[in-house]
Amino acid sequence: MTTRRKFLKATALGAAAAPLATPALAQSTITWRLQTYAGTPLSDHVVKPAVDMFNKIAGDRMQIELYLADQLVPTGELFQALQRGTIDAVQSDDDSMASPTEVTVFGGYFPFGSRYSLDVPVLFNQYGLKEIWDEEYSKVGVKHISAGSWDPCHFATKDPIRSLEDLKGKRVFTFPTAGRFLAQFGVVPVTLPWEDIEVAMQTGELDGVAWSGITEDYTVGWSKVTNYFLTNNISGAWIGHFFANMERWNELPEDLQTLFQVCCDQSHYYRQWWYWGGEADLRVNGTEMELTSIPDAEWATVEAAALTFWDEIAAESETKAKVVEIFKRYNADMQKAGRPYRYG
Numbered sequence: 001m002t003t004r005r006k007f008l009k010a011t012a013l014g015a016a017a018a019p020l021a022t023p024a025l026a027q028s029t030i031t032w033r034l035q036t037y038a039g040t041p042l043s044d045h046v047v048k049p050a051v052d053m054f055n056k057i058a059g060d061r062m063q064i065e066l067y068l069a070d071q072l073v074p075t076g077e078l079f080q081a082l083q084r085g086t087i088d089a090v091q092s093d094d095d096s097m098a099s100p101t102e103v104t105v106f107g108g109y110f111p112f113g114s115r116y117s118l119d120v121p122v123l124f125n126q127y128g129l130k131e132i133w134d135e136e137y138s139k140v141g142v143k144h145i146s147a148g149s150w151d152p153c154h155f156a157t158k159d160p161i162r163s164l165e166d167l168k169g170k171r172v173f174t175f176p177t178a179g180r181f182l183a184q185f186g187v188v189p190v191t192l193p194w195e196d197i198e199v200a201m202q203t204g205e206l207d208g209v210a211w212s213g214i215t216e217d218y219t220v221g222w223s224k225v226t227n228y229f230l231t232n233n234i235s236g237a238w239i240g241h242f243f244a245n246m247e248r249w250n251e252l253p254e255d256l257q258t259l260f261q262v263c264c265d266q267s268h269y270y271r272q273w274w275y276w277g278g279e280a281d282l283r284v285n286g287t288e289m290e291l292t293s294i295p296d297a298e299w300a301t302v303e304a305a306a307l308t309f310w311d312e313i314a315a316e317s318e319t320k321a322k323v324v325e326i327f328k329r330y331n332a333d334m335q336k337a338g339r340p341y342r343y344g
Contacts, residue, residue, distance in 0.1 A: 030062040030256070032088035032248065035078060037096055037240075039069040039194050042220050045274055046150070047091050050267035054259060062256055064089070069194045082245055083141055089244045095176050101136040102319035107239055108175040109153040112306040113327050115236040115334070115342065117272055120149035127330050132323060133241070143249040145261060148268030150238035151275040153178060155230040156217045157208030158201070160292045164302070173197050174210040178234060181309050182210065185302070201225040210234070214286065215278030223288040231283070231293045234302070242267075 036047045043066070051066045073081045078097035081087045090097065094107025106113065114120055124130040124147045137144040155161055157170065168186030172179075179189025187210075192200055200206040202225050209222060213233075217223045242264040249257065283291060314324035334341040 026060040029060050030252070032062070032064045033067060033072070034064050034089040034091065035067040035069075035072050035081075035087050036090075037069055037075050037078070037092040037194070039220065042216060043068050045219065046271060047267060049270055050263040053266060054263040057259060057263075058256065062252075075194065079142070082243060085245045085247065087245070088248045089145075089242065091240065091242050093175070093238060093240045098176075099137075099140075099142075101140065102317050103133055103136050103323060105177050105313055105320065106323055107177075107241070109178045109235040109238055110327070111178065111181045111234050111309055112303055113235060113331075114149070114239075115331075117149040117151075117237040117276060119330070119334070120147065120237050120239050121268070123326065123330055127326050129323065129326060132319065136319070137243065138246070141246045143244040143246050145242040145244055146264045146268065147239060147241045148264075148271060149275075150240050150271055151213030151216055151279065152233040152237060153210055153235045154213055154233045155208055155210045156212075156214075156222055156226040156289065157228050157230070158226055159207065160228045160290070161208075161230045161294065162292050163294055164298055170207040171205070172208045172210050173200070173206055178210060181306065182234070184305065198222060198225055212238075213275060213279050214282045214289065215275050217289065218278075218282055218286060223286070226289060228292050229283075229289040231291055232299050232302075234306075 034047075034051065036043055038046050048066060051064050055063050067087075069075055072087060075092065075096050076098050078087070078090050078092050079099040082090045082097075094101065094104040096108055098104070099107075114123070124133070130144075130147065133144045133147065153174075155167075155172070157172075159166070159170075161167060161170075164185055167182075169188065170186070171188045171190050172182070173190050173192055174182065174187075176189075176191075179187070183189060190200075190206060192206075197206065197209060197211075198221055201209070201222070208226060209217075212222075214223075214229050217226065217229065223229075244260075252260070310324050310327065314321040
């Protein structure tokens with residue numbers, strides 16, 4: 001992967017960062033640059049199949065150049081680059097790309113907002129979150145294309161976590177909102193470029209990560225620099241999205257807009273089974289990390305703290321209160337529905 005430092009060096013020499021693949025294009029071909037939050041090899045699963053599918057179907061009419069985490073701009077500047085049109089499309093969560101909207105705090109891992117990956121598309125497509133996201137991003141010149149779920153959020157650490165006491169003082173790479181929530185339990189949130197995490201674990205700059213589930217830990221190599229995987233999670237699924245610059249989006253013919261949406265939806269579907277199956281398989285068959293757990297009664301205090309956190313978020317604005325109310329109503333419905341929607 002081309003790092004930002006290498007990119008800047010190359011630019012100084014008069015060269016531009018190269019996308020993953022640059023096919024021979026006709027002069028009339030529409031070209032877009034899409035940057036993902038993911039580095040290698042994670043991007044091979046979370047976005048590359050969808051881009052490859054789009055390019056194959058669109059042919060000479062349109063091609064998407066795929067760039068990885070921090071390759072063109074730092075992840076925290078993705079929104080600004082998208083809004084300006086420096087990048088045409090983005091795959092990220094709201095939180096990581098620092099979007100200036102009322103819904104940013106709910107992107108990534110909103111503590112205990114979901115229990116299963118299917119909760120996310122239901123929340124967006126049946127409980128009204130999609131309309132709120134569409135409205136919020138339209139205000140700032142960005143097209144919200146679709147939302148989907150990724151993996152649950154677990155701790156992967158050097159030292160075993162078997163109680164809340166074990167979390168105190170741990171320097172952990174995590175998402176902004178998750179870090180804000182976890183700080184009350186003594187966790188020290190650390191922000192670093194995604195590509196630097198493995199080295200930071202090896203040098204002792206980090207004690208762990210709370211960024212993903214076990215599938216991602218193995219896929220990106222973090223399982224080799226951490227020893228333990230905590231089975232308790234603070235969210236059942238990451239909430240991520242595809243976005244586009246509004247002007248670029250409106251310039252596309254309707255059939256290419258539809259094709260892009262279909263490929264994004266296919267990406268969400270791929271991740272549904274890839275993560276769901278991988279989480280179970282690696283817990284059972286993985287050999288690089290030992291599983292640990294915090295007792296249910298003790299972990300229930302964390303879940304209770306999340307509801308207080310929700311109310312704090314809701315008090316910040318009318319839109320946030322509306323979103324929190326949807327999360328509350330949805331989770332109450334799932335609890336009342338019982339098995340298989342909720343257990344206990």
